[in-house]
Amino acid sequence: MSVTIPADLAERPYHLRYGVPVPFVCESEDGAVDLGGVVKKRVVQCALSRICGLCGRSLAYGVTFLGSPEEAEANLFHFPPLHRECAEAALDLYPRLGVPVLGQLLVLREWAMVVTGGFELVRPQDREGDMRMAFRMNSATEDVRVTR
Amino acid sequence: MAISDVKEYTHLTEEQVEELGRELDDLRARIEESRGTADAAYINRMITIQRTLAAAGRITLFASRWKPAFFAGTAMLGLAKILENMEIGHNVMHGQWDWMNDPEIHSSNWEWDTAQPAEQWKHSHNYIHHQFTNVLGYDNDIGYGVLRMAREQKWHPVNLGQPVYNTLLALLFQWGVALHDLDIEAIRKGRKDPKEMKRQLKQIGRKVRRQIGKDYVVYPLLSGPAWKSTLKANATANLTRNLWSYMIIFCGHFPDGALHFTEEELEDETRSEWYLRQILGAANFTGSPLLHILSGNLGYQIEHHLYPDLPSNRYAEISVEVRELCEKYDIPYTTGPLHRQYGQTLRTIMKLSLPNKLSDSDQPEPPSPVRERRRKTDEERPNRRPETGAYARKSA
Numbered sequence: 001m002s003v004t005i006p007a008d009l010a011e012r013p014y015h016l017r018y019g020v021p022v023p024f025v026c027e028s029e030d031g032a033v034d035l036g037g038v039v040k041k042r043v044v045q046c047a048l049s050r051i052c053g054l055c056g057r058s059l060a061y062g063v064t065f066l067g068s069p070e071e072a073e074a075n076l077f078h079f080p081p082l083h084r085e086c087a088e089a090a091l092d093l094y095p096r097l098g099v100p101v102l103g104q105l106l107v108l109r110e111w112a113m114v115v116t117g118g119f120e121l122v123r124p125q126d127r128e129g130d131m132r133m134a135f136r137m138n139s140a141t142e143d144v145r146v147t148r
Numbered sequence: 149m150a151i152s153d154v155k156e157y158t159h160l161t162e163e164q165v166e167e168l169g170r171e172l173d174d175l176r177a178r179i180e181e182s183r184g185t186a187d188a189a190y191i192n193r194m195i196t197i198q199r200t201l202a203a204a205g206r207i208t209l210f211a212s213r214w215k216p217a218f219f220a221g222t223a224m225l226g227l228a229k230i231l232e233n234m235e236i237g238h239n240v241m242h243g244q245w246d247w248m249n250d251p252e253i254h255s256s257n258w259e260w261d262t263a264q265p266a267e268q269w270k271h272s273h274n275y276i277h278h279q280f281t282n283v284l285g286y287d288n289d290i291g292y293g294v295l296r297m298a299r300e301q302k303w304h305p306v307n308l309g310q311p312v313y314n315t316l317l318a319l320l321f322q323w324g325v326a327l328h329d330l331d332i333e334a335i336r337k338g339r340k341d342p343k344e345m346k347r348q349l350k351q352i353g354r355k356v357r358r359q360i361g362k363d364y365v366v367y368p369l370l371s372g373p374a375w376k377s378t379l380k381a382n383a384t385a386n387l388t389r390n391l392w393s394y395m396i397i398f399c400g401h402f403p404d405g406a407l408h409f410t411e412e413e414l415e416d417e418t419r420s421e422w423y424l425r426q427i428l429g430a431a432n433f434t435g436s437p438l439l440h441i442l443s444g445n446l447g448y449q450i451e452h453h454l455y456p457d458l459p460s461n462r463y464a465e466i467s468v469e470v471r472e473l474c475e476k477y478d479i480p481y482t483t484g485p486l487h488r489q490y491g492q493t494l495r496t497i498m499k500l501s502l503p504n505k506l507s508d509s510d511q512p513e514p515p516s517p518v519r520e521r522r523r524k525t526d527e528e529r530p531n532r533r534p535e536t537g538a539y540a541r542k543s544a
Contacts, residue, residue, distance in 0.1 A: 048275040048456075050243065050255045058267045061251040117254070118246025120180070120457060123419040126166060131416075138180065138247040 003092040006085045008055035020093045023102070024056030025080050036100035038079065043133045046080035047121040053080030054090055065114045065135060066090060066102055069145060072112030076122065077135045079103035087113055095148035108148075115142035160477060168477050169420025172454060175469050179458050188248050190461045194235055194441075195253070202228035205385070206367060212377035221378075226385035227442075230392050232261045234444030239460045241270055246457075262389075263322050263359050265351040268329035278456055282401055282429035283409045289401065290408065292317060292324055293332050296500045298408040303503040310501035314494075321390035326352055392442070395490055399433050400449040402496055403489040404510045405482035406431040426453035427474065432467070432483035439486065440464065450481065 005021065012021040015033060022033050025042045038053075046053045064087040067077040079102045082090070091111060094101035117139035124131045160168070205224030211217040237260030239245070245253045252258075259266045272288060280286035284300055291297040294317055296307045317324050330348055334340040363382040371378035400406075407428045417425070430449040440447045440463075448463035451470055458466070474481035484492075492510065499507040 044279055045271075045275050048278055049271045050241075050274070051270075058270070059256045061254050061256050063246075063256070117249030118243055118457075123417075123422055125169070126418050126420075127416065139249045141249065 003089055005089050005093070006055060006083065008052075008057045009086050009089060012055060018097050020097070021054070023054045023090075024051070025053040025103075035094070035097070036104065038103045038132075040133060043080050044121070047119075047133070047135065050081075052083045052086050054082050054086040057083075059083060061117075063116050063119065065112075065116065065119070065137065067112055067114075068104060068108055069110055069112045072114055072143060075136050077114075077137075078132050081119060081135065084115060091146055091148060111146045111148060113142075113144050113146060114140050116140045160479075164477060165420045165424065166418075168473060168479075169418070169423055171473055172423050172470075173419070175466060176455055176458065179455070179462050179466060183247060183459060183462075187459045187461060188245075188250075191236070191240075191245050191248075191253060191459070194231065198228050198231040198236060201225070201231070209367070209378045209381050210371050210374060212371065212381050213374045218377055218381055222381040222384050222388075225381065226388040229261055229385055229389040230442055233389060233393055234396065234446065235441055235460065237261070237266075238273075238444050238446075241266055242274060243457045244459050261359075263326035263352070263356050264328065265355045268348060268351065269325075272329035272331075274456070278453065281426060281453060282407060288328060288331065288333075289397075292328065294324070295497060297402055297496065299500065299504050299509055300408060301500075303500075307501050310497050314497050318391055318394040319387065321394040322386065326356065395486075396443040396446050398493045399486065399489040400430060400446055402493040403431040403433075403482060403484065404492045404496075405480055423454055424479070426450070427470075427479060427481070429453070430482070431489060432481075433486040433489045434483055435486055437464075447486070450483075 009021050012024065013027070014020065015022050015035065018035070020035075023035070025038045025046055026035055027033050027042075028039045029041075043053070045051065050059045051057060052059055059081055060083055062084045063081045064084045065077040065081060066079055066087050071077045090102060091113070095108065095111065098107060100107055114137055116137040118137075120136045120138060122134040122136055124133070201224045205221045205226075205228055208217050208221035208224065212221055237258060240253055240258040241255050241260070243255040246255050255270070260269075264272075277287055277289045282290065284290060284298060291301075294313045295310055296303065330345065330352075331340060335345065363386060364379055367382060368375040368379040409425070409429070427450055430453045432450050433443075433447045435443075435447055445460035445463045446452060448460075448467050451463040451466045452460070454470065455463075455466065471481050473479075483489075496510065499510075
């Protein structure tokens with residue numbers, strides 16, 4: 001299958017085993033990569049610097065979030081904001097690997113893609129709850145479900 | 149000091165810290181719910197006023213050989229630049245107006261009227277400064293890599309020149325900020341990725357050419373015979389903006405009472421602790437509504453640090469409740485008139501040009517007696533659940 005990868009995402013280092021670009025937010029400072037996890041420091045960087053969680057470059061208007069349908073219903077995503085083009089490419093690149101990807105704890109078949117004007121960063125409430133950072137949309141304009 | 153050892157809030161129990169966090173969450177939720185057309189009208193009005201001032205200033209300066217036109221044009225242009233940088237650009241780039249879904253007034257599209265590229269500002273300010281607020285060694289806003297601003301920073305004979313460096317920084321503030329995200333210290337220590345540095349330098353070069361071209365080539369040329377006085381007026385407007393923004397920014401974190409932290413524990417920080425660090429690391433100043441607009445509402449620095457992405461026009465009403473909460477929980481709420489806050493900042497700059505043994509600290513004592521309290525170390529905490537990073541609940 002041929003996938004159109006946006007230029008900035010194509011410039012990211014490639015995963016040795018899966019041959020896909022390593023998302024910015026999945027790579028820690030020392031170069032360690034976990035396609036299913038996210039590096040908390042980078043999640044915050046994406047939120048505050050307004051950069052894409054996949055290519056690591058400045059976001060454009062039409063901020064997009066990817067996650068599970070449950071995350072979309074709860075309006076609480078765990079993977080940082082993305083360029084729309086990066087999000088669309090990601091749906092073709094990562095779910096087919098058959099492992100948890102894009103900040104998900106499980107392998108997903110159905111994905112939610114939500115486009116929004118703005119979002120809020122939700123910091124963890126307490127140490128006994130979920131310590132992951134999360135994102136809440138405040139002006140969604142599009143909400144679609146994609147099966148992969 | 150480490151965040152866990154901050155004596156200004158060690159009198160609070162963990163439950164009280166969490167309760168304060170919940171009250172600040174409620175306040176945020178109420179503002180989010182009430183955000184709407186009146187707020188949108190405010191920012192649109194500000195942009196209209198700013199653009200009208202800029203256009204009127206530029207047009208008036210075509211006659212700048214006539215003294216009254218020179219002064220009026222310079223004043224209007226200076227005001228327009230201040231409004232654009234402080235109340236509009238800075239706040240739009242924080243995403244305060246993204247909820248409006250307006251592609252023009254959006255954090256991803258706004259490019260401001262100053263030498264630093266917006267993308268670099270969003271990294272050095274929105275991320276580094278707001279996430280690592282007043283954490284020594286992380287937050288480059290502490291003295292902008294030029295000044296020693298905390299007693300915990302090691303003194304060096306080069307600090308004797310601080311009064312001079314401070315004056316130069318104020319006069320050339322736009323250019324200092326332009327280089328801010330390059331992180332000169334990282335370059336000096338060889339830690340900066342050369343590829344990234346090249347990319348950033350290119351971006352800065354493009355922006356500097358645009359700024360210089362606009363203020364020192366295009367508009368003077370358009371003024372024809374008045375080119376020299378227009379050029380002078382543009383330089384004066386830029387200088388005025390530099391001095392103003394320098395003063396406002398320095399009053400946000402360096403008056404007495406605003407704390408510095410020497411260690412970060414951000415991986416484990418909860419929302420309540422993050423709120424506390426923002427309250428203790430920032431300082432407000434008081435003044436008229438006009439003063440607050442011209443300072444980008446950064447006179448409400450504490451509120452801005454608590455809620456950097458809420459609309460700036462709401463900080464005044466938020467501040468009433470934040471102050472009440474600080475009184476309720478006996479936490480310092482640092483504020484005072486602008487002249488006093490800047491006076492204290494200036495005194496700190498002078499004092500810290502000398503070694504600690506030759507000066508004393510001006511930090512006020514915390515309001516409540518210190519209780520034995522500190523955050524647990526990793527060894528003292530239960531194991532984490534790997535999937536969410538949460539600590540497993542203790543078994544009964």
